[in-house]
Amino acid sequence: MTLFDRVINRKSTSSVKWDNLEMVYGEKDLLPMWVADMDFQPPEAVINALQHRLAHGIFGYTVIPNSTHEAIQEWEKKRHGWEIEQSWILYNHGVVPSLSLAILAFTKPGDNILVQSPVYTPFFTMTENNQRNIINCPLHLENNRFKIDFQEFEDALKNNVKLFFLCNPHNPGGRVWNREELIKIGELCKKYNVIIISDEIHGDLVAAPHKHIPIASIDESFLKHVVTCIAPTKTFNLAGLQASSMIVPNKELREKLAKVQEQQGFHTLNSFGIVGMEAAYRYGGEWLDQLLSYIHENIQYVKEVLEQKLPSIKVMVPEGGYLVWLNCRDTGYSDEEIKNRLLEIGRLALEPGTKYGLGGQGFVRMNLGCPKEIVQDGVSRLIKALS
Numbered sequence: 134m135t136l137f138d139r140v141i142n143r144k145s146t147s148s149v150k151w152d153n154l155e156m157v158y159g160e161k162d163l164l165p166m167w168v169a170d171m172d173f174q175p176p177e178a179v180i181n182a183l184q185h186r187l188a189h190g191i192f193g194y195t196v197i198p199n200s201t202h203e204a205i206q207e208w209e210k211k212r213h214g215w216e217i218e219q220s221w222i223l224y225n226h227g228v229v230p231s232l233s234l235a236i237l238a239f240t241k242p243g244d245n246i247l248v249q250s251p252v253y254t255p256f257f258t259m260t261e262n263n264q265r266n267i268i269n270c271p272l273h274l275e276n277n278r279f280k281i282d283f284q285e286f287e288d289a290l291k292n293n294v295k296l297f298f299l300c301n302p303h304n305p306g307g308r309v310w311n312r313e314e315l316i317k318i319g320e321l322c323k324k325y326n327v328i329i330i331s332d333e334i335h336g337d338l339v340a341a342p343h344k345h346i347p348i349a350s351i352d353e354s355f356l357k358h359v360v361t362c363i364a365p366t367k368t369f370n371l372a373g374l375q376a377s378s379m380i381v382p383n384k385e386l387r388e389k390l391a392k393v394q395e396q397q398g399f400h401t402l403n404s405f406g407i408v409g410m411e412a413a414y415r416y417g418g419e420w421l422d423q424l425l426s427y428i429h430e431n432i433q434y435v436k437e438v439l440e441q442k443l444p445s446i447k448v449m450v451p452e453g454g455y456l457v458w459l460n461c462r463d464t465g466y467s468d469e470e471i472k473n474r475l476l477e478i479g480r481l482a483l484e485p486g487t488k489y490g491l492g493g494q495g496f497v498r499m500n501l502g503c504p505k506e507i508v509q510d511g512v513s514r515l516i517k518a519l520s
């Protein structure tokens with residue numbers, strides 16, 4: 134039995150995944166494999182650091198210490214080979230707030246923002262909530278793998294696009310964009326003077342043979358054009374601490390972001406966000422390596438069982454992250470039928486593919502960041518529902 138095999142009851146912990154089922158699915162008694170957090174405790178060193186901070190008992194206004202900036206620098210260098218300067222780092226309560234912040238800092242109402250569907254829903258909602266327009270350049274599905282058509286990508290950029298929301302690794306599907314693809318993206322965005330907001334929140338969750346490459350790290354000339362959004366929250370399961378950072382080498386862009394943060398009254402993170410972030414980056418490496426092998430086993434298990442028992446569902450094996458994108462088009466069920474059967478027969482809460490825009494039809498997204506016992510239960514429910 135490993136650390137990750139332990140099933141921990143998360144009910145009544147204000148967990149959106151476990152405690153908000155009725156609100157979202159209209160039913161309570163479902164197995165939740167939807168929202169992208171994991172059912173694992175973070176590294177022990179993180180829990181200890183938080184407990185130590187809690188025991189102190191005073192939670193006044195905070196300042197983010199140099200040691201936290203250093204922990205981020207060391208992490209990026211060690212895990213992703215990227216040397217960043219301390220002055221490039223800004224903080225935020227999450228990557229989604231950073232998307233919105235970038236919209237406010239770099240665009241005006243009515244401006245165009247490029248996305249590649251199917252993609253993480255807030256890429257659309259943050260754009261629309263701020264009265265900006267979506268330009269969509271959908272990904273292509275080839276041999277059950279997402280690809281970018283670079284001619285289409287360039288044509289899309291010609292629509293007076295101001296920002297491109299890059300999702301790397303991509304959610305859903307888990308494509309880890311490779312060096313060649315990232316160079317093409319970077320060169321084209323440079324050519325059309327488009328700022329790249331690179332959401333790399335799943336970037337730590339990549340294991341060999343794949344390699345996460347921060348797009349900004351590829352070429353000196355990209356540094357000026359990229360805002361990289363990272364967080365320890367997905368990697369170490371700390372989403373409730375709401376702590377993230379933006380790496381912004383371009384001073385002009387950084388000042389624009391900082392100015393909007395000032396306007397919003399944002400100054401710092403909460404006591405636990407600071408401590409959790411630093412401890413995770415400092416001491417979480419070994420835990421993460423173990424997690425990655427556990428997730429790999431979960432993904433392989435789901436793939437093998439479905440190949441044997443329900444081959445009409447095709448698993449897109451993620452190159453990064455713990456979310457699997459399941460192609461259910463050959464089951465013959467409509468999206469409505471898939472949804473109803475999962476709820477009524479499977480008693481299983483998955484994310485419907487339609488949430489991710491064009492290209493998501495006929496897919497569901499399943500979260501495998503959980504103990505094997507839950508994965509096994511989830512797959513049997515899925516098979517029962519969609520056979």
Ligand SMILES: Cc1ncc(COP(=O)(O)O)c(C=O)c1O
Nearest residue numbers: 169227228229230253304332334
């Ligand atoms: C691509 C992507 N970006 C951002 C987030 C959430 O970011 P945060 O919780 O830091 O706002 C998620 C969570 O699932 C995600 O998949």
